Amino acid sequence: MTSPMADPEQWNEFMQTMNQQFAQALEQNVEAQASFVESWVDAVEEATDPKQFEDGAEGYANAYTTWMEASQQAYERSMDLASGEEVRPEEFRDIWLSAANEAFKDITDTTAFAAVTGKTVEEALDYRQEVDEMADETLHNLGFATKNDVQEVGERLIELERRQHAVENKLDTVIEHLEGEDEE
Secondary structure, three states: OOOHHHOHHHHHHHHHHHHHHHHHHHHHHHHHHHHHHHHHHHHHHHOOOHHHHHHHHHHHHHHHHHHHHHHHHHHHHHHHHHOOOOOOHHHHHHHHHHHHHHHHHHHHOOHHHHHHHHHHHHHHHHHHHHHHHHHHHHHHHHOOOOHHHHHHHHHHHHHHHHHHHHHHHHHHHHHHHHHHHHHO
């Protein structure tokens, strides 16, 4: 049985497909990096602390190095494949998944990321509070009870129950006192 790689036409087809896939992967990688850089620069620019900025830049440099090492590794495995070595497609997936995980760790371990994440969470919570207030106002205008209304009713019921127990305890004391006078 002859290898499909022995036929020059199949070899050319194979190499053309590999080149197209490699070029497409490289283009996607560059686009992803450009998008990442853009969002990272925007986020880091907001960090006014020079130490945070330096830490963020170092994290990005480490992530970039990780991506470039993955690109080199994928290229080497592509050349191994082109030279006839059996390379499983999962190896390419594993290279990129590993690189993505490592690059993510490089970035998320920085104080700049923590600061930006904190700011983002704070903004999200503020936005959520505004939305909740608008929802409450809308529900009130439509005549529906809101979460706050139900909580207020619950708190009032608990207070009434507490007072009722206090009154019952006082009545029990009065009854005991009266029964004690009757026995005398």
